[in-house]
Amino acid sequence: MNMARALNDALAVALAEDERVVLLGEDIGRTGGVFRVTDGLQERFGEHRVVDTPVAESGIVGAAFGMAVAGLRPVVEIQFLGFSYPAYDQIVSHVGRIRNRSNHRFTAPMVIRIPFGGGIGAAEHHSESSEAIYAHTPGIKVVAPGTPAAAKGLLLAAIEDPDPVVFLEPIRVYRAIKEEVPEGRYTFPIGVAEVVRAGSDVTLVAYGAMLRDALQAAGALEGDGVSAEVIDLRTLAPLDAATVVASAQKTGRVVAISEGHRTVGIASEIAALVQERALYSLLAPVERVTGWDTVVPLKRTERHHIPGVGRIVAAVRRTLED
Amino acid sequence: MEPVRILDFDGRLLGESPLGVEEIRRLFAAMVTARAYDHKASALQLQGRLATYAQFEGQEAVQVGGAAALRPDDWLVATYRDAAAMWMQGYPWDGLFLGRMGDERGGSPPPGVNVLPPSITVGAHMIHAVGLGWAERLRGSDRVAMTFFGDGATSEGDFHEAMNFAGVYRTPTVFVCENNGWAISMSRDRQTASETIAQKADAYGMPGVLVDGNDLLAMFAVARDAVGRARRGEGATLIEALTHRMGAHTTADDAGRYRAEETLDEWRLRDPVDRVRRHLQATEAWSEAWEHDVVSTAAAEIEAAVARAEGLAPFGPGAAFDRTYARPTTDLEAQRTALLRDLGGEG
Numbered sequence: 001m002n003m004a005r006a007l008n009d010a011l012a013v014a015l016a017e018d019e020r021v022v023l024l025g026e027d028i029g030r031t032g033g034v035f036r037v038t039d040g041l042q043e044r045f046g047e048h049r050v051v052d053t054p055v056a057e058s059g060i061v062g063a064a065f066g067m068a069v070a071g072l073r074p075v076v077e078i079q080f081l082g083f084s085y086p087a088y089d090q091i092v093s094h095v096g097r098i099r100n101r102s103n104h105r106f107t108a109p110m111v112i113r114i115p116f117g118g119g120i121g122a123a124e125h126h127s128e129s130s131e132a133i134y135a136h137t138p139g140i141k142v143v144a145p146g147t148p149a150a151a152k153g154l155l156l157a158a159i160e161d162p163d164p165v166v167f168l169e170p171i172r173v174y175r176a177i178k179e180e181v182p183e184g185r186y187t188f189p190i191g192v193a194e195v196v197r198a199g200s201d202v203t204l205v206a207y208g209a210m211l212r213d214a215l216q217a218a219g220a221l222e223g224d225g226v227s228a229e230v231i232d233l234r235t236l237a238p239l240d241a242a243t244v245v246a247s248a249q250k251t252g253r254v255v256a257i258s259e260g261h262r263t264v265g266i267a268s269e270i271a272a273l274v275q276e277r278a279l280y281s282l283l284a285p286v287e288r289v290t291g292w293d294t295v296v297p298l299k300r301t302e303r304h305h306i307p308g309v310g311r312i313v314a315a316v317r318r319t320l321e322d
Numbered sequence: 323m324e325p326v327r328i329l330d331f332d333g334r335l336l337g338e339s340p341l342g343v344e345e346i347r348r349l350f351a352a353m354v355t356a357r358a359y360d361h362k363a364s365a366l367q368l369q370g371r372l373a374t375y376a377q378f379e380g381q382e383a384v385q386v387g388g389a390a391a392l393r394p395d396d397w398l399v400a401t402y403r404d405a406a407a408m409w410m411q412g413y414p415w416d417g418l419f420l421g422r423m424g425d426e427r428g429g430s431p432p433p434g435v436n437v438l439p440p441s442i443t444v445g446a447h448m449i450h451a452v453g454l455g456w457a458e459r460l461r462g463s464d465r466v467a468m469t470f471f472g473d474g475a476t477s478e479g480d481f482h483e484a485m486n487f488a489g490v491y492r493t494p495t496v497f498v499c500e501n502n503g504w505a506i507s508m509s510r511d512r513q514t515a516s517e518t519i520a521q522k523a524d525a526y527g528m529p530g531v532l533v534d535g536n537d538l539l540a541m542f543a544v545a546r547d548a549v550g551r552a553r554r555g556e557g558a559t560l561i562e563a564l565t566h567r568m569g570a571h572t573t574a575d576d577a578g579r580y581r582a583e584e585t586l587d588e589w590r591l592r593d594p595v596d597r598v599r600r601h602l603q604a605t606e607a608w609s610e611a612w613e614h615d616v617v618s619t620a621a622a623e624i625e626a627a628v629a630r631a632e633g634l635a636p637f638g639p640g641a642a643f644d645r646t647y648a649r650p651t652t653d654l655e656a657q658r659t660a661l662l663r664d665l666g667g668e669g
Contacts (some may be wrong), residue, residue: 007617012371041366049460053487054486054487054490056487058446058449058479058480059449059480059487062449062452062483062484063444063450063453063455064453065449066399066449066450066452066453066455066457066467067460068458069450069454070453070457071461072457072460072461089446090446092460093443094450098438099647099648100645101426101439102426102429102430102431102438103427104430105430106438107648138646162647163648165648166551177389191651210593229393236652238652241652307549
């Protein structure tokens with residue numbers, strides 16, 4: 001099952017088991033969403049629970065916020081991360097704050113699903129990887145799965161979570177990876193990273209679409225006798241520092257990988273954490289392999305922006321130099 | 323478009339009263355109490371016991387008359403200038419004081435009071451009322467949601483999105499625009515080229531009503547009709563209440579920089595409290611002793627609320643970490659420990 005299918009399965013499970021779950025978004029009903037993640041759900045659960053909305057991201061998130069406060073569990077779809085900015089005020093000023101500003105009296109348990117990242121040669125604004133903005137925001141959690149099984153388990157966990165979750169789905173992975181996905185309800189814990197490949201020489205920390213590149217890089221390095229451990233972060237906020245730090249202490253070398261912009265990014269946060277808690281275990285400076293601090297280039301040169309296996313392997317080699 | 327008016331400036335009935343005498347006396351007392359809160363809050367601010375405060379004097383009839391049309395379990399989503407409406411719907415005065423004293427517990431009304439803490443940003447909260455009412459309808463309840471906002475908020479894009487969603491989904495929402503003439507220093511004619519704000523409702527497929535917001539009876543009547551429509555599943559209504567902010571934008575503002583003092587004279591003649599008093603006097607439902615009693619009861623109620631708010635010990639320095647998520651994350655716990663360590667036991 002691919003990731004789009006696994007997410008669809010998670011939403012179907014949630015809609016079937018919990019009558020509080022409502023889906024809202026642009027084109028999610030009749031057409032099943034721009035990436036077909038909600039395919040068939042309106043037909044199955046009705047237009048009152050799978051709601052096609054006007055083109056108004058702030059309105060969608062704001063209305064879902066009201067629904068969540070009133071006791072529903074809305075799951076919103078924003079079509080692309082670059083289209084989430086009109087809703088940014090609602091997310092930062094209201095969704096992430098109502099628990100604090102009402103001292104727990106009102107809460108907004110809701111999920112905002114957003115496809116993110118590039119690699120499909122889309123139009124401008126369709127390839128953003130600005131997840132650090134949301135990870136920087138108090139009161140919300142940010143989840144970014146890299147595989148179909150994790151996507152389903154994490155989405156079901158996000159819908160159950162008492163706090164709002166921005167749920168980022170890697171666009172170029174939607175249909176690129178297939179794996180066994182368990183049937184029915186199961187959850188993966190939010191805030192817990194997973195060591196998806198054990199190794200001893202270097203730790204590769206990745207998430208979302210970059211997980212696949214990190215694993216390929218680890219495979220390539222193995223041929224050269226380098227044993228790379230790969231961590232799938234899965235949750236960007238709150239970060240699972242313990243898993244990252246334990247691995248850094250074991251391998252002594254860390255390469256933090258993110259498609260997002262370099263400065264004040266997720267990879268920067270990994271580097272800071274490792275520096276604070278594992279400095280004396282380090283055998284080399286932490287390397288960051290990231291997108292650049294430029295606007296994501298359009299199709300013809302996009303590949304120079306998104307880190308690939310080559311840049312990851314090169315970074316690992318730098319950590320191995322004397 | 324002529325505003326709906328039931329009481330003329332002298333308190334004479336121009337039509338049938340939507341309320342009996344006892345109800346009018348009750349709402350008169352509510353307006354007097356709200357004004358006592360407003361004056362007390364301004365005084366506390368001057369004494370440094372309250373942070374910046376946004377006065378609502380002159381707007382009591384909009385808020386009291388509007389909220390009086392709600393059922394106790396209906397939702398209310400309002401702004402920092404709407405303490406009277408919030409209190410009418412069950413939000414305690416001490417909670418309102420606490421919020422302005424800088425304590426998050428002021429944002430936490432008692433269980434069963436369906437009033438969100440006041441919106442501080444302008445305009446983003448109207449869509450919340452749409453979502454709240456929509457959720458109630460999806461769950462089969464007939465609760466409605468009322469939202470208060472100023473004329474300045476109608477310039478925000480979020481006003482459009484809220485009105486549009488309410489129109490498309492026919493949500494049980496009552497939009498109450500308190501057109502008080504000013505958005506800080508900008509007058510209403512610089513916010514929109516529309517002749518009225520009420521007419522904007524046309525574009526969203528819902529009725530728009532213009533009302534004299536300083537007329538308690540007219541305000542109650544139009545709000546009652548709008549709440550009724552919403553409850554019956556007939557959709558949203560936009561009410562534009564014409565009123566005036568007699569004070570400055572906040573205690574940090576100086577209205578003398580942009581508003582001529584003379585313009586207030588005309589509005590003093592339309593004062594919402596005086597108007598109802600004249601009406602009650604004409605119907606012999608008023609006596610000096612009764613009003614004296616209302617005023618002293620209000621003062622005592624407000625003083626007691628101040629005492630309750632000021633009597634609550636402040637949060638400890640680590641409390642913010644407890645209210646960010648349902649449970650603090652591991653990293654927030656570490657941050658709390660770091661803060662308390664840096665405070666060196668002072669926390």
